[in-house]
Amino acid sequence: MENLVNQGGIRPLMSPVELQEGIASLSRGAYFKEASLDMMLSILTESAANMSGVARASIWALGSQHEDLLCLDLFELASRRHSKGQRVHASQYPSYFSALRAGNCISADDAYIHPLTAEFALDYLPRHGVTAMLDTPIHIRGELQGVLCLEQVGTRQPWTSAHALFAQAVANLVTLALVEYEAGEAKLQALAAGERLKAVCSAI
Secondary structure, rough: OOOOOOOEEEEEOOOHHHHHHHHHHHOOOOOOOOOHHHHHHHHHHHHHHHHHOOOOEEEEEEEOOOOOEEEEEEEEOOEEEEEEEOEOOOOOOOHHHHHOOOOOEEEEEEOOOOOHHHHHOOOHHHHHOEEEEEEEEEEOOOEEEEEEEEEEEEEOOOOOHHHHHHHHHHHHHHHHHHHHHHHHHHHHHHHHHHHHHHHHHHOO
């Protein structure tokens, strides 16, 4: 049997039971109303990698014209490192972006040959050692806003339905975090507008 331990000593992907337990644990999280958006996203990527056993977990925001993706947080399990700011452009990966726009989950057991991820074989995959990708669209009020990416590095295992359900659950939590952030920002703006109105009225 092929060695299932990923490059860098990372453990094998988690079993369906372990993934279900991970989903339950994440769903009970009480940090959404207390942490900043950056902190919430870093918690989710790190938890997703730890609970699933993937080497890389990341959250990306879709640009306003749907022409690029900006990394909001990437967690690498082997180095325990967070980073952000990377971009990928639709002009380089048209098939991948078309699939995202259609709302499709992309499950590539071999990212080098899958028709929706093979475009990454010339640069992204070898640069990061990525061999398998599981990418789940993130929607807010029915609109595509980004994507959650789970990536295997080195030796790869086939994705299962349990991994897809886990990724969807994490993507839903990302949506919740973004909605909570939007609600908080709207409340702050309303309070600021109220204060400005009071100042205007008192000056009259």
